[in-house]
Amino acid sequence: MTSDAALAGERLPVRPVTIGPRRRRQWHALLREPGTALGLFLVVSLLLAGLLAPWLPIADPTEINLPERLHAPSAEHPFGTDHLGRDTFSRIVHGARTTLLAAAATLVLSMTIAVTVGMLSGYYGGWPDTALMWVVDLLLAFPSLILALAVAGALGPGLFNVLLAVGAVWWVSHARIIRGITLGEREMAYVTAARAAGASDRRIMLRHIAPNILGQIVVLASLDVGWIILGVAGLSFLGLGAQPPTPEWGAMLNDARPHLQTAPQLLLLPGAAIFVAVLGFNLVGDGLRDLLDPRTRRPGG
Amino acid sequence: MGAYVVRRLATLPLLLLGISAVSFALLSVAPGDPAETVLRQRNPGQMPSSAAVAAMRAELGLDAPLPVQYVRWMSRALGGDMGRSYLTEQPVADQLVRRTVPTALLTASALGLALLLAVPMGILSARRRGGTVDAVVRLAALVGAAVSSYALAFGLIILFAVKLSWLPAIGYGSVAQMVLPAVALSLAPMAQLTRLIRASVLDVLGQDYIRTARSKGLSEQTVVVRHALRNALLPAIGATGVILAHLLGGAVIIETIFTWPGLGQLIVGAALTRDYPVVQGFVTYLAVIVLLANLATDIALRIADPRLRFERATG
Numbered sequence: 115m116t117s118d119a120a121l122a123g124e125r126l127p128v129r130p131v132t133i134g135p136r137r138r139r140q141w142h143a144l145l146r147e148p149g150t151a152l153g154l155f156l157v158v159s160l161l162l163a164g165l166l167a168p169w170l171p172i173a174d175p176t177e178i179n180l181p182e183r184l185h186a187p188s189a190e191h192p193f194g195t196d197h198l199g200r201d202t203f204s205r206i207v208h209g210a211r212t213t214l215l216a217a218a219a220t221l222v223l224s225m226t227i228a229v230t231v232g233m234l235s236g237y238y239g240g241w242p243d244t245a246l247m248w249v250v251d252l253l254l255a256f257p258s259l260i261l262a263l264a265v266a267g268a269l270g271p272g273l274f275n276v277l278l279a280v281g282a283v284w285w286v287s288h289a290r291i292i293r294g295i296t297l298g299e300r301e302m303a304y305v306t307a308a309r310a311a312g313a314s315d316r317r318i319m320l321r322h323i324a325p326n327i328l329g330q331i332v333v334l335a336s337l338d339v340g341w342i343i344l345g346v347a348g349l350s351f352l353g354l355g356a357q358p359p360t361p362e363w364g365a366m367l368n369d370a371r372p373h374l375q376t377a378p379q380l381l382l383l384p385g386a387a388i389f390v391a392v393l394g395f396n397l398v399g400d401g402l403r404d405l406l407d408p409r410t411r412r413p414g415g
Numbered sequence: 416m417g418a419y420v421v422r423r424l425a426t427l428p429l430l431l432l433g434i435s436a437v438s439f440a441l442l443s444v445a446p447g448d449p450a451e452t453v454l455r456q457r458n459p460g461q462m463p464s465s466a467a468v469a470a471m472r473a474e475l476g477l478d479a480p481l482p483v484q485y486v487r488w489m490s491r492a493l494g495g496d497m498g499r500s501y502l503t504e505q506p507v508a509d510q511l512v513r514r515t516v517p518t519a520l521l522t523a524s525a526l527g528l529a530l531l532l533a534v535p536m537g538i539l540s541a542r543r544r545g546g547t548v549d550a551v552v553r554l555a556a557l558v559g560a561a562v563s564s565y566a567l568a569f570g571l572i573i574l575f576a577v578k579l580s581w582l583p584a585i586g587y588g589s590v591a592q593m594v595l596p597a598v599a600l601s602l603a604p605m606a607q608l609t610r611l612i613r614a615s616v617l618d619v620l621g622q623d624y625i626r627t628a629r630s631k632g633l634s635e636q637t638v639v640v641r642h643a644l645r646n647a648l649l650p651a652i653g654a655t656g657v658i659l660a661h662l663l664g665g666a667v668i669i670e671t672i673f674t675w676p677g678l679g680q681l682i683v684g685a686a687l688t689r690d691y692p693v694v695q696g697f698v699t700y701l702a703v704i705v706l707l708a709n710l711a712t713d714i715a716l717r718i719a720d721p722r723l724r725f726e727r728a729t730g
Contacts, residue, residue, distance in 0.1 A: 259664030268684025385566025
């Protein structure tokens with residue numbers, strides 16, 4: 115019975131589902147766009163640095179060496195050392211690990227809430243929709259960084275609490291978008307077919323609608339990574355996030371503030387790292403969006 | 416039009432109630448006993464006795480059930496009493512009012528700066544689509560969106576205050592002191608607005624009525640300025656609420672860096688010391704401001720865009 119429903123849903127060619135050669139062509143298109151290719155390069159480099167950091171032949175990012183504090187860049191320390199004599203290069207590389215893990219966890223948390231709320235609201239309509247969207251509108255009145263700051267302040271300092279705080283507030287605008295997408299999808303023939311075949315609401319949402327809107331959700335998420343990195347690093351910079359001695363870019367900026375005049379590179383390097391990460395993810399997000407949305411596919415459109 | 420305004424205003428009390436509930440709930444997610452936090456802050460290094468904690472709980476009204484506490488807090492807030500800071504024992508409302516002017520100055524000048532550059536850049540970029548100017552503007556917008564305001568702030572301080580000594584790095588009171596923070600704060604919304612305006616000008620220039628205007632023999636300048644611009648700027652007006660929220664969020668960090676005595680500096684200090692009444696009052700205050708700004712935006716859009724008046728209002 116249920117497998118019939120699944121087949122009914124999958125066999126109806128109501129929209130070009132990207133399978134096989136077409137998808138391959140699209141990936142090529144993604145790499146042909148120079149901006150997107152640069153973005154992919156930056157993101158992949160960061161991911162590699164973050165994943166491999168503990169095994170790379172670089173200094174221990176937390177090893178304190180006071181006699182060698184605030185050294186200028188040299189052969190031994192390519193980015194110099196910080197106020198505790200720690201190797202700045204190593205801290206930047208390990209910072210990629212912290213930042214990417216934090217961003218990934220935040221993204222998963224906020225997208226899970228957004229997809230759940232958005233799909234339930236869009237699929238069922240009626241009073242659950244009205245109630246959920248009322249809450250969404252209400253939360254939209256709170257500037258997200260400030261609400262995250264307040265939640266992080268209430269929970270107390272710590273990277274984990276910042277993840278919870280940012281994840282808890284970041285889903286709001288996405289829930290609205292996913293609701294809209296679900297609303298459109300609900301009217302598609304394959305949903306009607308699945309329902310006619312006796313599939314339950316739960317099954318229709320999880321097995322039929324979810325796979326079809328996954329692409330759009332991925333685009334939403336990819337466009338969001340940059341913002342999340344900025345938010346998490348911002349809260350860490352304010353002292354609410356990563357605590358010493360964790361290597362984290364925002365916290366490194368905060369640590370370096372007293373040495374602004376004597377060692378400006380300690381501020382500029384983590385700032386540059388944040389810039390590179392955000393730029394990379396934004397470029398990839400733009401590329402994915404252009405690929406999926408025919409209206410913006412033309413370069414320059 | 417009048418009916419629309421009335422309908423929107425009618426939903427305000429319910430939204431305000433919701434905002435107050437969210438703000439109040441913030442406090443209840445906080446781990447630990449606020450009474451103990453207060454005592455620890457007022458007498459650092461001492462372990463407060465359980466009798467003192469109980470007395471403080473009673474003093475702060477924390478011994479009542481949560482719904483009772485909420486109703487009390489809300490009814491006081493309605494009268495403009497947002498409670499007192501745990502730390503300084505100053506009324507929260509006074510602090511909020513006192514710090515509004517510096518933040519308003521900073522965000523308004525940042526927004527002005529952003530619009531001043533974003534509007535011409537967005538239009539120019541769309542007009543010269545595919546050309547060099549367009550490429551430069553798009554690259555600038557891309558870079559601008561990726562630069563964190565805090566890194567930019569330090570970059571500006573290092574360059575203009577430390578190396579060149581042209582401008583003061585921190586402080587509040589003179590126009591010169593406002594330049595660096597306003598520039599640092601304006602970059603992100605500038606990038607955002609440039610992309611928005613470019614996309615919307617392109618969208619409008621592709622429409623039939625623009626072709627009609629061109630075929631009438633109007634000069635390109637008249638077509639763009641008199642016909643396209645009015646419609647092309649509507650999405651920018653619509654984004655005011657979002658931009659304002661971003662500016663206020665950014666101001667938190669910028670004010671901390673430049674020791675700007677505004678709301679942002681207040682909330683960071685309060686969040687770090689767990690001064691919950693200040694955090695709560697601040698969040699409520701900002702949410703109300705953003706809510707009213709959104710309402711004003713929607714009404715302004717209806718005035719600027721007659722098409723909206725014929726659609727059924729959805730929110």
